[in-house]
Amino acid sequence: MLLLLTGCNSLPDSGPTEAQVNHAQRNPQKNTIGYGIVQVTPELVSLLAGEAPPALSSLDTNNAPTTRTNNDTVGPGDVLQIAIYEIGSALFSPSSAAMTASSASGTNTQPSPSTAASLPLLSVDGSGDVDVPFAGLIHVTGMTTDQLAETIQARLKKKSQSPQVLVRIASDIANSVMVYGGVQRPSRIPLTPNRERILDVIALAGGEERPSGDERQPQTDEDYVVRLIRNGRIAEMPLKAIENDPAQNILMQPGDRVQLTFQPRTFTVFGASEHVTQMHFRTPTLTMAEAISRVGGPVDARADPNAVYLFRFENTDVLRRLGLPVDANAPTSPVVYQLDMMNPSNYFLAQKFFMQDRDLIYIANSSSNKFYKFFGLISTIIAPGITAAWIAK
Template identity: 25%
Template sequence: MNPKATRWAKSVAMVATILAVSSCDVLPRSGPTKREIYAGSVQREGDAFVIAVNDRVTRATAVIPALGFSDSFRNAGAVAADVIRPGDTLSLTIWENVDEGLLASEGVNFTSLDSVQVDGAGFIFVPYAGRIRAAGNSPEAIRRIITEKLQDQTPDPQVEVRREAGDGATVTLIGAIAGTGVYPIERPTLRLSGMLAAAGGVAVAPESAQITVIRGNQRSTIWFQDLFDDPRYDIALRNGDRILIEEDTRSFTVLGATGAQSVIDFESQTLSGIEAIAQAGGLQANAADPTGVFVFRNEAEEVAAQVLGRNDLIGAQRMVYVLDLTQPNGMFMARDFLIRDGDLLYVTEAPFTQWDKTIAALTGSLGSVNALSTLAGQ
């Protein structure tokens, strides 16, 4: 082959390779560049607001999930533990001050009546005393009633009444708890904390556990930790309450030049931008652009209006918050900015990374061109 033609072919191939490689579209990368994200902003006729995070933004977006028992739950007084209800079970022991009594067997001066259940109307039946109203009374009141009924038939009767766990006053515990089941409301379990302890405690990390109490058609949810931080949340239980223990289901997505690219669960009630970066394994030292940390979010209308200082917004808005970790207060901004459920945390690659990829691709491409040229000249 003509040497001039060979050199000309090599030159054409080299120029073509440089032009192809210099185009960003042919280089592998983890996502859009910082320039491309800004190009999609509303300010440049895009459909998302790109906002630099500052103190005003952190205050406007500091929306924490509102959990807490309603007033009707918190203000309910404790139910008396010894009040008998329909479905409860009683045990009775009756002593008679005679050798041959009404109820006692021969040679024994007492009799035991076990598992006497209070019927749906609230009554129990005691031989020789008849049908007695039990529901609404305490064991002591029932003892006095039975004593009065029997004392005209046997001298100086002595009566003991004990309330056992029954079907009347119970709550149901389900979900992430050590012992799911139906539990009676007794003196140690009048309140929520005592009932949870009786069931063996929660079976998930306390930091991410949520407690929902369902009472009739009402329901309220709190964080497990709040139960012990605020005594008002240790509410009195009611018959038929259902207690559901769940693990926090909030999560955020991480993409770009970070240590991990995945969906990550929240590990605490609140999560800051700097904590989210740390959970993702930090920024890749050889690839990440610390000036290009973005948080993508669909922001509620009222919050977006505060952030943008506008009153003409309609509905949720697409917002892209920018964290520049190289600024003097950049780390503080990232620490104060709260991540929310469903957020996308994206870290762009540094310009040097793209340049390095270009050089690497160019070097490899030129080597291939030279090899082809060598083969063509043989």
């Protein structure tokens, strides 16, 4: 009997049994990362279903601008187009001298028409100043185009007859956002007084760039992650989550940086299943029941159906609500969820337990598997001898 047990323990195996998993979790020398084992229950499924991913709207709530921006102000780096209309003796018209001479000689009896002059494009320097001929140096940061036009006009009134000024931002740098990554046209997107939102600027950049790949692995909006960088703070969400929740389609602010990244979601399966593999979700959502069925489920000959484990780095807030010890400074902590597939009611729970990217499913080996494996090995060894003896007889 001792030889039999020794032989069973020396056989290779694909992974631990339920008893070995539980023992390793309680052993501090083996459980060096401090994971806990949690049974899949209706309460757990409800708790996980109520958890929302980090929201982009948090950047608006906790870091709202002190003043509402209408995206129509001038700032450093902008290029301005200024047009000046004058009557009579004009400062900026090339024909003003000829008109003055003609008027003095009396040859021109018609009233002087208005003249228009477009100044060369003027750039706003890093200090927010622009130098306008005959108007001098003007600090323009924070001004609207109408306010800047009024300022220039006021400075020209003593030098020109009834000047009228129009200002347009030819190249808007101050009121713009950068959109890059997995979009068709990475570029700087100027913001307008219409106040674009994050989905608007992604669309203006051409939308997500669909990489050519395996047709069996279709790309969905859930496989794209939107990262927003604002004033040194970062938030990211799946593109689909923003599309489904209007509150996350937040207004853009000048200086925002938006990155779109293609991150195909996968899960991995180990242990006593038909296939040990890594698989893509291929659908917008995936439940634990669907994931297990895709790999053929537990193998009858060697699996322990009441010990199906899901390994995950879970949000620490969730684990804290489950009563597990967590590191307060860590955003995520390891946890193992156990599903007992011998309980028929748990099949309903498996249909509501949603998989996350990089989840790992392990189907434990049955404790009796080693005995049957050892018995099969002995049968393989002695079967040829029995057959030869029967033939010789």
